[in-house]
Structure formats: structure tokens, C-alpha cells
Amino acid sequence: RPRLARRLDGLPAPATMEMARKARALRAEGHNVISLALGEPDFPTPPYAIEAAHAAALAGDTKYPPVDGKPALKAAIARKFERENGLNFAPDELMVCNGGKQVIFDAFMATIDPGDEVVVPAPYWVSYPLIARMFGGVPVHPECDEADGFSLRPERLAAVMSPKTKWLVLNFPNNPSGALCTEEDLRGIAAVLRRYPDVWILSDEIYEHLVFDNHSFRSFAAVAPDLKDRVLTMNGVAKAYAMTGWRVGYAGGPRELIAAMRVVQGNATSGVCTVAQAAAAAALDGPADMIREMVATYARRRLLVVKALRAIPGMTCAMPSGAFYAYPGVASYLGKTTRNGQLLRTDIDFAMALLEQAYVATVPGSAFGLSPYLRLSCATSDAVLKEACERIAEFTATLH
Numbered sequence: 001r002p003r004l005a006r007r008l009d010g011l012p013a014p015a016t017m018e019m020a021r022k023a024r025a026l027r028a029e030g031h032n033v034i035s036l037a038l039g040e041p042d043f044p045t046p047p048y049a050i051e052a053a054h055a056a057a058l059a060g061d062t063k064y065p066p067v068d069g070k071p072a073l074k075a076a077i078a079r080k081f082e083r084e085n086g087l088n089f090a091p092d093e094l095m096v097c098n099g100g101k102q103v104i105f106d107a108f109m110a111t112i113d114p115g116d117e118v119v120v121p122a123p124y125w126v127s128y129p130l131i132a133r134m135f136g137g138v139p140v141h142p143e144c145d146e147a148d149g150f151s152l153r154p155e156r157l158a159a160v161m162s163p164k165t166k167w168l169v170l171n172f173p174n175n176p177s178g179a180l181c182t183e184e185d186l187r188g189i190a191a192v193l194r195r196y197p198d199v200w201i202l203s204d205e206i207y208e209h210l211v212f213d214n215h216s217f218r219s220f221a222a223v224a225p226d227l228k229d230r231v232l233t234m235n236g237v238a239k240a241y242a243m244t245g246w247r248v249g250y251a252g253g254p255r256e257l258i259a260a261m262r263v264v265q266g267n268a269t270s271g272v273c274t275v276a277q278a279a280a281a282a283a284l285d286g287p288a289d290m291i292r293e294m295v296a297t298y299a300r301r302r303l304l305v306v307k308a309l310r311a312i313p314g315m316t317c318a319m320p321s322g323a324f325y326a327y328p329g330v331a332s333y334l335g336k337t338t339r340n341g342q343l344l345r346t347d348i349d350f351a352m353a354l355l356e357q358a359y360v361a362t363v364p365g366s367a368f369g370l371s372p373y374l375r376l377s378c379a380t381s382d383a384v385l386k387e388a389c390e391r392i393a394e395f396t397a398t399l400h
């Protein structure tokens with residue numbers, strides 16, 4: 001029988017997808033399932049972005065694009081980086097990809113040799129280590145503790161850096177914890193990186209606009225401008241503009257790395273759908289009021305969820321500074337038994353039992369490398385979030 005490639009051996013399917021699949025199956029059986037498993041904004045794409053796509057298609061913008069992005073979108077991206085992050089990029093330092101995910105894929109394929117270590121602080125978005133492993137990279141996970149607000153402490157980073165380190169991945173605001181890294185920690189991280197001149201840095205800033213209270217976001221390349229020649233700053237329109245399905249992400253970084261990513265992408269996809277690029281350019285240049293409205297909504301929902309979870313005996317929940325997730329701790333329930341006699345050993349057991357018995361889909365912290373926690377997406381209505389928290393409270397009350 002024909003064989004599959006060894007590079008996929010042992011590579012698990014992302015747990016987020018797995019929970020969503022189980023939730024769909026239970027729903028198909030007729031159960032009233034609430035899914036807080038997927039990180040997808042519940043807002044519509046702004047109409048002006050859709051109109052720009054329509055106009056582009058009618059105007060004949062329907063031919064193969066340049067591999068690294070259309071000049072008009074690159075110009076909008078350059079304006080965005082300058083306006084919002086204080087970063088300046090020339091067109092050949094910018095790259096447009098099929099979602100932020102392809103930025104990571106291109107960059108890792110272009111740089112990782114088997115055995116190279118990729119430092120991904122935990123908790124992390126599942127795709128970084130999975131993509132790194134496809135190219136023989138070895139993920140290394142320093143932990144960001146709840147007690148530190150899930151920020152990356154520089155000494156934790158220093159403890160795992162080695163001559164084999166090829167990449168450090170930074171993702172703040174963080175999926176799944178919602179944490180921001182303090183500026184002091186970012187400066188400390190930069191100080192560690194100065195001792196390792198051969199390490200690339202991926203700063204995934206896709207949640208930069210979703211920041212609450214009096215917190216403010218700073219781009220890593222702006223905090224440490226002397227490292228700019230090895231920082232790849234990644235972003236996209238999926239989360240900020242509710243455009244997950246359009247598949248447009250982008251990055252600014254050193255010319256040499258961007259050129260290598262262009263080689264990868266030219267052979268993989270020949271670039272990004274032209275009309276999606278037109279929509280993304282319109283979104284980036286568009287009014288900021290939609291983002292403000294989304295941030296206010298997510299901030300309100302986050303308070304609702306955190307308050308409800310903290311009221312449940314035994315549950316802990318740090319206040320997320322950004323993104324649209326809550327990451328409650330479930331340590332106090334491990335070792336307990338559900339009403340059907342199932343022992344909860346791990347957060348995976350907890351999440352599965354919660355789905356099967358209370359019909360609330362979440363993702364266990366194990367999927368993000370830091371246990372025992374659950375990730376709840378707050379990108380759904382207040383009423384649904386309230387109902388979900390009530391079900392979680394009832395579920396925990398039945399444990400003994």
C-alpha cells in the first residue's frame with residue numbers, strides 16, 4: 001500500500017478542531033450544544049471590504065497576483081505598520097499570505113532544518129509547534145504562569161535558549177490566555193535575545209487591537225528596534241476585521257527572510273486571491289469604529305464570563321488583558337468523579353465530560369501546553385455565554 005510521508009508521523013490533529021467535530025456530532029444527535037471551542041469573531045465582515053472585493057472583481061482584478069502580494073495591499077500594510085506600530089517597511093520587506101497561518105508555514109519552511117529548536121512559550125496557539133514539527137523542528141516550551149498573568153518572564157526564556165535555538169515565537173495578546181506581555185518583560189526578552197544573534201523572532205500580533213481596560217499594546221520590533229533585522233512581525237485581517245474566511249495575513253520583516261518566504265509561497269500557492277486582497281486593503285484603510293465596537297463588546301463579555309466563572313466554587317480565572325478568550329483553571333476538580341462515575345484525571349477528561357454531560361464545548365489546556373485549564377472563546381452572544389457559564393456551574397456542582 002502506498003505510504004504517507006514520515007514528516008506527518010505522530011502529528012496530532014489540532015485539538016480545537018477535534019472538539020468542534022465532537023460538538024457537531026452531538027448536535028447532529030439532537031443535543032443543544034453550546035460551542036465555545038473555536039476562535040472566530042461573530043461579527044460580519046465590514047460592508048466596505050465586501051464592496052471593495054466586488055468592485056475589484058468587476059474591474060478585472062481576477063488574474064494571478066504577484067506571489068508576495070499586490071502593490072496596493074502592500075502599500076496599505078506599510079501605512080498600517082507605520083500608523084499603528086511605528087514600524088517602517090519597504091515593499092520588499094512585506095509579504096501577503098493566505099492567512100497568518102501561511103506566514104508561519106512559509107517562514108518555518110524557509111528556515112527550519114531538522115533538529116532546530118523552536119521556542120514557543122506555553123500556553124500557545126497549537127499551530128506553531130505543529131508547523132515547526134512538519135519541518136523537523138523541535139518545539140521547546142517555557143511556561144508562562146498564571147501567577148505572572150501568563151506573561152513570559154525573561155528568566156524563563158533564558159533557561160531554555162540554546163545553540164540549537166532557531167526561532168522564538170511571541171504571541172501577545174495571547175491565544176489562549178488573553179495575556180499581554182508587560183513592556184518590562186518585552187525589554188527583558190530582548191536582552192536575552194541579544195545574547196543569541198542567530199535566532200529569528202516571530203511576533204504574532206494578530207490580536208493587537210483586542211486589548212482591554214488601560215492596557216496598551218506595543219509591537220516587539222518597536223520595543224527592540226535594534227533586533228528588527230531578525231524580527232518577523234505577523235498580523236492579518238481575520239480577527240481585527242472579522243475576516244477569517246478571506247484568508248489574508250501578512251508580515252513585515254528582513255528582506256532576506258521575506259525573499260525566502262516568497263520562494264516557498266511561489267511554489268505552494270502562487271499568492272493570495274486577488275479580490276480577497278482588495279477587501280483586506282479596504283479593511284486596513286477603513287474607519288476604526290468597527291474595531292472600537294468589537295473591542296467594547298469583547299471587553300463586556302469577558303467581564304461577564306470571568307465574573308461568572310470566579311463565582312463557581314473551585315474555579316480560578318485570570319482576567320484576560322486582550323484577545324477573546326478566558327482561560328479558567330480547573331485544578332481543584334481533578335481527582336473528582338462525575339455523576340456517571342467517570343474519574344476526572346486531566347483537563348482533557350474535564351472538557352470531554354463537560355461536553356458529553358452539559359453540552360458545552362471548550363478546549364482543554366493540554367492542547368495549548370499548559371494544564372489544567374480550559375479555553376473558552378468569548379466570541380459569541382452574552383446570552384449564550386451566560387447559559388454556558390450556568391451549565392459549567394451546574395456540572396461542577398455534580399462532581400464529588
Ligand code: PLP
Pocket residue numbers: 039098099100101102125171175204206236237238244247248249
Ligand atoms: N495567530 C493566532 C494566535 C491565532 O489564534 C490565529 C487563528 O486562530 C491565527 C494566527 C491565524 O490567523 P489566520 O486566520 O489569519 O490564518
